[in-house]
Amino acid sequence: MVSHEDPAPVVRFLRVSRHFGEVRAVDDVSLDILDGEFFSMLGPSGSGKTTCLRLIAGFDRPTGGRIELHGSAADRLPPYERDVNTVFQDYALFPHMTVAENVAYGLMIRKVPPAERDRRAAEMLDLVRLPGVASRRPAQLSGGQRQRVALARALINRPSVLLLDEPLGALDLKLRQQMQIELKSIQERLGITFVYVTHDQEEALAMSDRLAVFHNGRIEQVGTPAEVYEKPATSFVAEFVGISNLLHGAAATSLTGSPVPFTIRPEKIRLVEADAATPEGVCSAAGTIREVVYLGMHTRYLVEIDGGTMLTVVEQNREATAVDVHAARGRPVRLAWSRAQNRPVGEGR
Amino acid sequence: MRRRPLSTFLFLRPRLTLALLLAPALLWLGVVYLGSLLSLVIQSFFHLDGFTGRVVRQFSLETWGDLLTPANLDIVVRTVTMAATVTVAAALLAFPLAYYMARYATPRIKAALALGVLLPLWSSYLVRVYSWKLILAREGVVSWFVEQARLTWLLDRLLALPVIGGPSLSVSSIGTFLAFLYVWLPYMILPIEAALERVPGSLLEASGDLGARPAQTFRRVTLPLAFPGVVAGSIFTFSLTLGDFIVPGALGNSSLFIGQAVLAHQGTAGNIPLAAAFTMIPMTIMAVYLALAKRLGAFDAL
Numbered sequence: 001m002v003s004h005e006d007p008a009p010v011v012r013f014l015r016v017s018r019h020f021g022e023v024r025a026v027d028d029v030s031l032d033i034l035d036g037e038f039f040s041m042l043g044p045s046g047s048g049k050t051t052c053l054r055l056i057a058g059f060d061r062p063t064g065g066r067i068e069l070h071g072s073a074a075d076r077l078p079p080y081e082r083d084v085n086t087v088f089q090d091y092a093l094f095p096h097m098t099v100a101e102n103v104a105y106g107l108m109i110r111k112v113p114p115a116e117r118d119r120r121a122a123e124m125l126d127l128v129r130l131p132g133v134a135s136r137r138p139a140q141l142s143g144g145q146r147q148r149v150a151l152a153r154a155l156i157n158r159p160s161v162l163l164l165d166e167p168l169g170a171l172d173l174k175l176r177q178q179m180q181i182e183l184k185s186i187q188e189r190l191g192i193t194f195v196y197v198t199h200d201q202e203e204a205l206a207m208s209d210r211l212a213v214f215h216n217g218r219i220e221q222v223g224t225p226a227e228v229y230e231k232p233a234t235s236f237v238a239e240f241v242g243i244s245n246l247l248h249g250a251a252a253t254s255l256t257g258s259p260v261p262f263t264i265r266p267e268k269i270r271l272v273e274a275d276a277a278t279p280e281g282v283c284s285a286a287g288t289i290r291e292v293v294y295l296g297m298h299t300r301y302l303v304e305i306d307g308g309t310m311l312t313v314v315e316q317n318r319e320a321t322a323v324d325v326h327a328a329r330g331r332p333v334r335l336a337w338s339r340a341q342n343r344p345v346g347e348g349r
Numbered sequence: 350m351r352r353r354p355l356s357t358f359l360f361l362r363p364r365l366t367l368a369l370l371l372a373p374a375l376l377w378l379g380v381v382y383l384g385s386l387l388s389l390v391i392q393s394f395f396h397l398d399g400f401t402g403r404v405v406r407q408f409s410l411e412t413w414g415d416l417l418t419p420a421n422l423d424i425v426v427r428t429v430t431m432a433a434t435v436t437v438a439a440a441l442l443a444f445p446l447a448y449y450m451a452r453y454a455t456p457r458i459k460a461a462l463a464l465g466v467l468l469p470l471w472s473s474y475l476v477r478v479y480s481w482k483l484i485l486a487r488e489g490v491v492s493w494f495v496e497q498a499r500l501t502w503l504l505d506r507l508l509a510l511p512v513i514g515g516p517s518l519s520v521s522s523i524g525t526f527l528a529f530l531y532v533w534l535p536y537m538i539l540p541i542e543a544a545l546e547r548v549p550g551s552l553l554e555a556s557g558d559l560g561a562r563p564a565q566t567f568r569r570v571t572l573p574l575a576f577p578g579v580v581a582g583s584i585f586t587f588s589l590t591l592g593d594f595i596v597p598g599a600l601g602n603s604s605l606f607i608g609q610a611v612l613a614h615q616g617t618a619g620n621i622p623l624a625a626a627f628t629m630i631p632m633t634i635m636a637v638y639l640a641l642a643k644r645l646g647a648f649d650a651l
Contacts, residue, residue, distance in 0.1 A: 059554050079557040086558045092551035096573050106559035109569075157560060 008071030010035050010161055010193045011056055017064035018051050025051040027217035028065070033161075033195060038187050040196045040204040043214030044240065049197045052214075053163050056195065058082050070160070085154040086163040089170075091146045093138035099125070099149050100134035106157040124152035127186065144175050151186075161193045168203065180207055201241045205229060213237045235345045238263040243312055245269075246345070251309045255283045260344050266314040268341040271301065274332045284336045287311070292329050299325045303335060311335060386632075393626035397619075404621055412622040416630075421610070425630055428607040431522070431597075432590035435529040436537075436583045442530070443537040443582065444575075450538075451545035463542075466535045474532065478599045481528040485518035485600065492517070515602050525601035529590050536585035544578020545571075580642045587638060591631040607631055 009032035018026040026048045033039045041049035054060040055067055058079035067074050069082060085106070093102050101108070104121040112120075125131055128148040138146055147167060154162055164183075168176045184207050187194045198204050204211045205225040212222045213236070221233040232238035235246050248261035256262065264283075271289075278284040287305035299320065301313045313335065317325065359366045395404050396411035415421075450462050469477060484490050495504045508514045508521060515521030548571065556566040594608030605613070607627060615624035 057554075057558055059557075079554070080560050080562055084558075086555070088551045088555060090549065090551055092549065092555040094552060094555075094570060105556070105561075105569075109560045109565055153555075153559070 008068075009033055010070060011195065012068040012071075013052070013055075013065065014068070015065035016052075016055065016062045016067055018048075018055060018060060019063045024217045026055070026062070029217075029219055030065075031212060031219060031222065033193060035160075036191050036193055037209040038184065038194045038196065038207055040198060040208040040211035041214060042198055042201060042204040042211050042241070044199055047214035048217040049199075049214045050165055051217075053086075053165055053195065053197050056161070057084055057086050057163055083159055084161045084163060085157055085159040087147075087150045087154045087165065087167045089165045089167065091138075091150040093146055093149055093153070095138055097137075098134065099130075099136050099138065099141070102138065102149055103134075103152045103156055105153060110157075120156060121152075124156050125149075127155070128152045129182070143170055144179070147171065147179065151183075155186075155190070155192075159192065161195060162187075164194060164196045166197055166199070168198075168200075176203075183207065205241070213240060215240070230343075232263060232343055232345060235261065235263065238343065238345055243314075245311045247309065247311075251305070251307050254307065255285060256339070256342065262342040262344045264311075264337060264342055266300070266312040269311065269313045269335050269337045271303075271313060271315060272334045272336050274334050276334050276336070278336065281339050282336050283339050283342065284334060285311075286332070286334050289328050289331050289333055292325050294322050294325055301325075301328070303333060305335065389625045389628055392622055393629055395622040397622060402619060412626050415623055416626045421627075424605050424607055424610050427604060428591060428631075429634065431526065431529065431606070432587045434526060435533060435590045436586045438526075438530050439534050439537040439586045440541075440579050440583060442534060443541050444579070447538050447541035447545055447575075447578075448571075450542050451548075452550070463539075466538050469532075470535060475595065477532060478528055478595055481524070481531065482519050482599050485524045485527065487517040487519070489519070519600050520602055522601060525597050528596045528600050529593070532596065533586040533589050536589065537579075537582035540581040540585075541575060541578040544575045544581070548574045577645065580645050584635075584639065584642055588631070588635050591634065 011031070011033040013029050013031040016026060016029045016031075017024065029048070029052065031052075041052060043049045051060065055062055056069075058074070058077055058081075061075060069077070069084065074082065094105065097105070100118065100121045103124050104112075104117040107117045107120060122131075122134065125134060125148075128151050130145060130148045130152065133141065133145065133149075138149065141149065147170075150167070167183075168179050171179060180203060183194070183196075196204075196207065205228075208225055210222065210224055211228060213220045213228060215236050221228055221237045223231075228237060228241055232241060232244070235244075238244035238246065243266050244263040245266065246261065246263050247255065249259060252261055253259045274286060276284075285305040287303040289301050290304050290310070291302035293300040293302075294317075296317070298314050298316050301315070303311050303313055305311055392404075393412055394408050394410070395406050396409050396415075397403070398405050446462070446466075450459050454462060486492070492501075492504070495501055504518075507523065508517065513522040513526075515524075518524045518527070552570055552574070553566055556570045557563070561569060592608050594606065594612050597606040597609055607630060611624045611627045614620045614627060
């Protein structure tokens with residue numbers, strides 16, 4: 001984006017807190033979400049991501065700090081006056097209305113004439129690829145179809161920000177992957193800012209332009225998927241996003257000569273012959289394969305290196321068969337990886 | 350392992366087990382309950398011999414002819430009007446409390462409120478009705494409060510109204526209404542609370558999220574979804590008012606309600622056929638009402 005003056009972020013958190021008594025659901029969070037981006041809030045349950053979403057929607061109000069929408073304070077704005085719509089985790093479709101009435105609800109409330117309502121509801125149902133169900137009740141739809149109705153209903157008011165609260169959580173894997181692609185393409189087509197809450201790191205990496213990793217009510221890191229994965233800022237991020245091996249203390253010193261803790265991704269480590277030489281710029285450690293998990297496409301090895309630290313190593317099964325990899329259990333090996341792949345991390349807050 | 354021949358015997362014959370379990374209830378409902386209803390219907394087609402005062406056990410429509418006189422229809426209209434008024438007032442009073450209990454109250458407060466709603470049912474209905482007579486009497490506590498507030502003129506004006514007025518609250522239709530409202534209110538609160546409890550909070554949030562102000566959310570989402578509960582509650586308040594003879598006997602002017610008419614005809618007048626025919630009226634009204642309620646989905650909330 002080339003612009004001389006950065007436009008105000010669509011959503012801005014300025015040192016926002018939401019405490020429930022002693023519980024700090026959201027604790028001193030500052031965050032900018034930019035116009036038109038697909039922004040994910042990633043974190044385990046109870047990390048504060050859903051509370052942040054509810055603060056943006058206006059269902060809840062911060063106990064500290066301030067939230068801005070389009071550059072103006074939104075703390076006292078009720079949900080029905082915000083240019084923001086939500087796709088709920090349980091879809092929250094109105095059971096006493098048809099699909100068409102559900103989708104057109106926002107227009108009905110705004111007193112749009114019935115003819116235009118029907119037309120736009122049909123348009124929305126086409127957009128989410130769900131034609132021909134307009135006169136049915138939500139109870140007659142499958143989970144995937146309800147999900148699409150919820151999406152159509154939230155988009156019909158043409159909000160500037162769409163909030164999605166783990167919308168794919170209840171769907172099975174195949175449907176979830178298909179919906180990920182569709183959601184992304186709808187977002188690109190409409191140019192609406194999506195704020196997407198998920199605990200599924202793969203989903204966040206696959207869909208987001210940027211993502212924020214939440215932990216205990218705070219943000220550990222904000223960045224593009226590549227930044228967060230390749231350069232995790234804290235040990236929590238390293239372990240929550242993908243799998244990481246965390247090395248510290250004596251184990252770190254013996255490998256790098258410094259006690260600064262670092263992480264190394266399992267797929268960056270190679271298994272080499274036990275007596276292989278160690279070239280310059282390569283970290284290397286001797287160890288024994290303790291456990292083998294055959295996963296079809298690849299195999300996960302648990303290797304105990306000298307000193308007792310366990311490291312996870314993932315290798316593609318290019319040549320190896322299941323029989324080969326299982327035979328490797330108990331075998332002495334040497335681990336090798338490029339020193340440049342080490343990511344020094346803080347221990348988190 | 351110890352053998353349990355009876356358990357095994359029943360386990361292998363689930364239909365027999367079910368029949369044994371259902372038999373007492375079905376016998377009760379079928380013989381005692383429906384049987385006596387049938388007996389009522391049959392007796393309403395007998396009639397009283399004008400000279401001997403004996404019941405003539407022959408089919409005739411004479412009793413039904415006696416029933417459909419202006420004086421009796423007056424009783425029916427009065428009773429149905431009261432039942433409808435009590436029902437509407439109970440729904441209006443119950444809804445906010447039920448809403449608070451279902452949506453806002455902490456479990457502790459909710460338990461306390463539920464107890465408070467049910468507590469009056471622990472004491473005798475008669476005692477409570479007669480307490481209302483004392484409360485509403487001319488020298489009663491209500492009059493005293495009205496006097497302290499210097500509003501006696503307002504109370505007098507209210508009591509001077511035709512039809513609903515009377516010498517004092519305890520001998521007016523207003524008094525009957527208040528006592529009915531008090532005794533049946535719990536039966537309205539609980540079904541509404543149960544219905545509201547089943548409305549997920551996310552539906553109300555979704556409505557607000559899509560631009561609806563709270564009043565619009567109430568009209569478009571909350572009320573339609575809680576309505577079966579209101580109808581379920583109204584079945585109780587309406588039918589209980591329709592058949593009651595204690596409250597209008599203790600409080601109110603001397604004009605009769607259906608329940609009192611039945612009592613008078615089968616007791617002092619000894620006109621069992623007319624009493625039986627009279628009971629058919631609230632039953633018919635309730636049958637129609639229940640058919641309507643079923644259409645409105647009220648039984649999904651029971």
